[in-house]
Amino acid sequence: MKYPDPKLFRMKDHMNLKLQAENLKEVGGIIADMLKETDWKEVGKDAAGDAKAFYKRVSYEASLLGKMSPAEVKDLILNGEKQLGKLYRNGKMATVRREWRGLKDTGADFYEWARMWAMLLATFSKDLIPSLNGALHYRWMISYFCCHSFMDKNTLGLRGKALKMHHELIYAIFRYVAENLVLLMKADEKGGNSTDLSKKIVLLDEMTMAQIMAGFPDLAGIPYQLMPVFLLSEIDQLACMPYIDAVESYGLPSDTCPVPTSECGACVVDALPHMGACFISSSMPCDGSVMASSYTSRRFKDLPTFHLAFPVRYEDESIMDAAVEDIKACIRFIEEQTGAKWSWDAYFAAMKRFNEETKYELEKWEVNQTPYPQLIGPCYELFRKWNYEMDGGLDPRILKTFSKVDRLMKAAYENREEPWRGKMRHRAIVWSVPAHYYANFSNWLANCWGINVLVEMESLNFTKPLETEDKEEALRDMARLYERMVMRRHTNGGYDHVLTELFRQVEIWKPDIVIMYQHVSCKNMSTLNGLFDEQAREHGVRLIWIEHDLMDPRTVSRKDMRSKVNEYMRTVMREEPLDPSLVDFEDDASW
Amino acid sequence: MKDLKYLIEFENLLENADNELVKKAQSEGDLAIGYTCYHMPEVLLNLGNCFSVRLRAPRSSSIDIATYYMSNYTCEYCRSLLERAIEGGYQFLDGIAGVDACSAMNRCYEHFEILKCCEKPDFFITHCDIPYKIESYTVDQMEIQMRLRLLDVLKERYGVDTSDEALLKAVEEHNEVCRIMTEIGDLRKLPNPPVTGYEYHVLSLVSYCCPKRLILPYLRETLEEIRHREPDEKSPFRARVVVVGSEIDDLDFTRLLEDAGAMVVADRYCYGSKPGREEIKIDPNENILRQIVLHYMKTSECARYMSEEKVQQRRDTADRLAREYSADGIIYEQMKFCDFWGFERPLASHILAEEYGWPVLSIDRPYNVRNSGQLRTRFQAFVEALEIKRIHGGKEVQGG
Numbered sequence: 005m006k007y008p009d010p011k012l013f014r015m016k017d018h019m020n021l022k023l024q025a026e027n028l029k030e031v032g033g034i035i036a037d038m039l040k041e042t043d044w045k046e047v048g049k050d051a052a053g054d055a056k057a058f059y060k061r062v063s064y065e066a067s068l069l070g071k072m073s074p075a076e077v078k079d080l081i082l083n084g085e086k087q088l089g090k091l092y093r094n095g096k097m098a099t100v101r102r103e104w105r106g107l108k109d110t111g112a113d114f115y116e117w118a119r120m121w122a123m124l125l126a127t128f129s130k131d132l133i134p135s136l137n138g139a140l141h142y143r144w145m146i147s148y149f150c151c152h153s154f155m156d157k158n159t160l161g162l163r164g165k166a167l168k169m170h171h172e173l174i175y176a177i178f179r180y181v182a183e184n185l186v187l188l189m190k191a192d193e194k195g196g197n198s199t200d201l202s203k204k205i206v207l208l209d210e211m212t213m214a215q216i217m218a219g220f221p222d223l224a225g226i227p228y229q230l231m232p233v234f235l236l237s238e239i240d241q242l243a244c245m246p247y248i249d250a251v252e253s254y255g256l257p258s259d260t261c262p263v264p265t266s267e268c269g270a271c272v273v274d275a276l277p278h279m280g281a282c283f284i285s286s287s288m289p290c291d292g293s294v295m296a297s298s299y300t301s302r303r304f305k306d307l308p309t310f311h312l313a314f315p316v317r318y319e320d321e322s323i324m325d326a327a328v329e330d331i332k333a334c335i336r337f338i339e340e341q342t343g344a345k346w347s348w349d350a351y352f353a354a355m356k357r358f359n360e361e362t363k364y365e366l367e368k369w370e371v372n373q374t375p376y377p378q379l380i381g382p383c384y385e386l387f388r389k390w391n392y393e394m395d396g397g398l399d400p401r402i403l404k405t406f407s408k409v410d411r412l413m414k415a416a417y418e419n420r421e422e423p424w425r426g427k428m429r430h431r432a433i434v435w436s437v438p439a440h441y442y443a444n445f446s447n448w449l450a451n452c453w454g455i456n457v458l459v460e461m462e463s464l465n466f467t468k469p470l471e472t473e474d475k476e477e478a479l480r481d482m483a484r485l486y487e488r489m490v491m492r493r494h495t496n497g498g499y500d501h502v503l504t505e506l507f508r509q510v511e512i513w514k515p516d517i518v519i520m521y522q523h524v525s526c527k528n529m530s531t532l533n534g535l536f537d538e539q540a541r542e543h544g545v546r547l548i549w550i551e552h553d554l555m556d557p558r559t560v561s562r563k564d565m566r567s568k569v570n571e572y573m574r575t576v577m578r579e580e581p582l583d584p585s586l587v588d589f590e591d592d593a594s595w
Numbered sequence: 596m597k598d599l600k601y602l603i604e605f606e607n608l609l610e611n612a613d614n615e616l617v618k619k620a621q622s623e624g625d626l627a628i629g630y631t632c633y634h635m636p637e638v639l640l641n642l643g644n645c646f647s648v649r650l651r652a653p654r655s656s657s658i659d660i661a662t663y664y665m666s667n668y669t670c671e672y673c674r675s676l677l678e679r680a681i682e683g684g685y686q687f688l689d690g691i692a693g694v695d696a697c698s699a700m701n702r703c704y705e706h707f708e709i710l711k712c713c714e715k716p717d718f719f720i721t722h723c724d725i726p727y728k729i730e731s732y733t734v735d736q737m738e739i740q741m742r743l744r745l746l747d748v749l750k751e752r753y754g755v756d757t758s759d760e761a762l763l764k765a766v767e768e769h770n771e772v773c774r775i776m777t778e779i780g781d782l783r784k785l786p787n788p789p790v791t792g793y794e795y796h797v798l799s800l801v802s803y804c805c806p807k808r809l810i811l812p813y814l815r816e817t818l819e820e821i822r823h824r825e826p827d828e829k830s831p832f833r834a835r836v837v838v839v840g841s842e843i844d845d846l847d848f849t850r851l852l853e854d855a856g857a858m859v860v861a862d863r864y865c866y867g868s869k870p871g872r873e874e875i876k877i878d879p880n881e882n883i884l885r886q887i888v889l890h891y892m893k894t895s896e897c898a899r900y901m902s903e904e905k906v907q908q909r910r911d912t913a914d915r916l917a918r919e920y921s922a923d924g925i926i927y928e929q930m931k932f933c934d935f936w937g938f939e940r941p942l943a944s945h946i947l948a949e950e951y952g953w954p955v956l957s958i959d960r961p962y963n964v965r966n967s968g969q970l971r972t973r974f975q976a977f978v979e980a981l982e983i984k985r986i987h988g989g990k991e992v993q994g995g
Contacts, residue, residue: 255941
């Protein structure tokens with residue numbers, strides 16, 4: 005069977021034309037107001053400023069070119085540019101231009117750019133009108149127009165096979181996003197209002213893993229807040245601020261984690277599509293997530309909800325029975341709400357794929373633990389989490405992605421390639437609540453300081469092959485897997501999984517630096533700050549503490565995050581940057 | 596009103612975690628088991644020669660060392676406990692019965708372990724995994740956890756009798772405390788009660804923080820005293836409020852509120868009596884442990900319970916208490932940096948005001964309010980709003 009089921013895209017829409025007309029009128033009114041209130045003199049000045057800046061940049065780049073020796077010019081043509089900071093301009097959302105990666109790699113990059121556009125257009129053309137309606141109803145939809153920019157920033161500085169691998173991975177993610185956006189907008193009451201499709205959709209809470217949906221091949225499981233909140237914020241860090249402001253105005257304290265806060269805010273400003281047969285809420289990963297579900301239930305009173313709540317001490321097998329019973333109850337609930345029947349055959353088939361994918365993943369770790377790591381960087385990190393949580397072996401196409409990337413990785417390893425050519429000075433691992441995507445951080449670390457992030461804490465999840473024959477054991481394995489979902493390591497199960505585990509992983513990966521993200525609103529991690537410091541000193545491990553607040557850059561800006569590394573590298577490590585243009589630049593307003 | 600005979604003694608008992616009664620019980624061979632959370636059934640800690648001590652960090656001032664370990668963005672209650680533990684304030688404990696309810700408290704206990712804050716040779720800390728909803732399998736889970744992580748540990752380490760007979764005996768003693776506290780508490784339903792909210796808070800706290808067998812005689816005598824106590828002719832309070840929300844073991848909170856003119860007629864917060872002082876009804880022919888854990892699960896008002904019926908129960912309980920105790924309004928409070936109540940408070944405050952029609956004051960507060968001018972101003976303004984509402988014949992509903 006094709007994945008996702010083509011029937012889902014063909015289900016009949018029942019668009020509410022009156023609602024669309026009213027919304028069009030409202031949007032038209034907003035645009036008219038904006039036009040009326042626009043200071044056109046300022047717009048003119050801004051355009052003139054842009055033109056001036058463009059001229060200045062072109063002159064500067066021409067002067068740089070003029071100063072280069074023939075060998076340097078040849079290197080530029082073949083291997084690309086080396087000063088990436090000049091791609092950013094203060095106050096601008098997009099970079100001033102795309103990166104020149106050398107003839108071959110720019111060609112490859114352009115091909116991937118075009119392939120992504122083709123995929124997006126093909127996917128949205130499956131049912132375009134509801135998506136267009138959605139773009140007029142939900143402002144978050146607009147942020148997805150900059151997904152190419154997200155692709156560009158996550159591949160900045162990459163060359164050769166690493167660039168190709170990253171493109172493969174991000175393509176798979178965006179295909180999933182595009183397909184689910186189409187389904188969301190098609191089923192949403194404000195979009196296509198396809199009631200038949202809506203009955204086939206099971207909404208999953210936050211980062212609730214998709215594997216349970218493998219047993220329901222006729223249904224679609226969509227992570228409810230992924231597109232309007234979570235992934236959105238990684239593409240555009242500024243996009244969730246209105247949600248945060250809305251719910252804080254409602255009374256929520258400002259010290260809570262921006263993830264559940266944004267989800268609650270999305271309910272307050274009515275940014276979540278209204279659709280679905282039922283909602284699987286979850287107690288995972290953390291206390292904030294537990295509480296956010298009451299906001300969703302409150303907003304959508306007509307959406308039947310099941311609370312999937314697993315034990316906290318996940319190494320304790322004595323409470324496994326409760327977890328298994330909860331999974332069984334959840335399956336029964338989905339069956340009751342949708343009329344679908346759980347299929348063990350479909351589940352086992354998907355889990356066999358997932359096990360295969362886990363094997364590939366372990367091979368990546370093996371390569372990255374050597375002195376010649378190959379698949380590292382933000383696209384890999386994002387893909388790992390997405391595959392583990394959202395895909396979960398359901399999509400057969402992903403196995404091909406794994407296989408292709410595996411071939412590229414092994415070839416690159418044979419050639420002893422470097423993902424960021426000539427830039428590897430330090431081996432690092434990332435620990436604590438990751439903030440790569442918001443700040444494009446591991447990419448910047450590699451390009452600016454030669455710090456190559458080999459792996460991050462949230463990638464090091466459950467790797468035990470899941471049972472694919474015995475049904476009772478399969479449920480126990482599913483419970484074990486769910487209990488170890490992303491973000492659960494640092495939020496549940498005791499300090500051993502996150503504190504002591506760091507020093508075990510340091511032994512395995514042999515980094516000389518640990519990028520220690522300090523998410524200021526994450527109580528689970530910040531309650532271990534002192535112990536990390538003390539024990540790192542005892543173990544002789546270098547921690548670079550980098551404060552951040554995920555999708556709320558007003559608490560800690562990206563520039564402030566980078567300055568922590570700059571200070572450390574200059575004062576403690578006594579090093580100079582590989583790319584001085586990346587040490588200090590403004591990107592507060594950029595995607 | 597005439598002062599309660601033992602009020603000062605009770606206040607003194609609340610000055611330290613290892614108060615005189617705790618020391619006396621330990622000198623007689625009893626074992627002090629610390630705990631903090633309602634999810635841990637108090638009655639299970641009063642088996643045989645064990646007695647429960649609900650942990651507090653009274654008179655906390657600087658919590659700098661705990662802040663170094665746990666950062667400044669985390670629950671002050673947990674940090675205060677850790678600070679007190681690092682200072683050696685809980686060295687007297689023979690064990691801690693912990694639950695993995697909230698991450699901050701869990702980490703607090705973990706610091707106790709790692710930093711070796713309690714050094715008695717047989718000292719233990721349990722981490723019981725507790726459920727988020729009530730289903731037959733989660734009751735099984737809770738029962739298993741209590742058996743494995745608590746009762747078996749008490750038996751193995753200290754030879755404590757954990758038989759059904761011992762459980763029944765502990766329930767009996769527990770129920771007597773509950774009956775006394777309920778009878779005193781119910782007097783607050785009267786228009787001019789013979790006990791103040793502050794006094795009740797003191798009584799409630801000593802009932803949690805002292806060995807039951809030693810505090811019971813005082814509580815019995817105090818009940819008798821209050822039964823015959825003559826209230827002032829006119830109540831000194833200008834309004835009656837129910838306090839709802841997260842942990843309050845700070846007497847200054849109630850003092851500040853009552854000084855502002857609002858009597859606390861019902862205490863629906865952790866360390867209060869609702870829940871906590873309901874009798875446990877046991878059928879001796881059924882599984883005793885299961886009945887105990889089910890009682891705690893059902894009566895719990897913790898925001899951590901995420902299922903729809905428990906969310907609704909919390910709102911209904913606040914409404915019911917406000918009606919039963921003839922309250923004029925509700926104060927919905929939350930310990931600063933508490934994630935559970937941080938999310939619960941705004942939503943519940945809006946719902947109680949908009950759907951149940953109660954005037955609600957919604958606040959977050961530090962662990963120790965001391966003499967907070969900011970809080971006092973908010974309390975005073977709320978009391979005035981309630982008075983204005985009364986003058987206008989209930990036509991205005993003033994939210995906070």
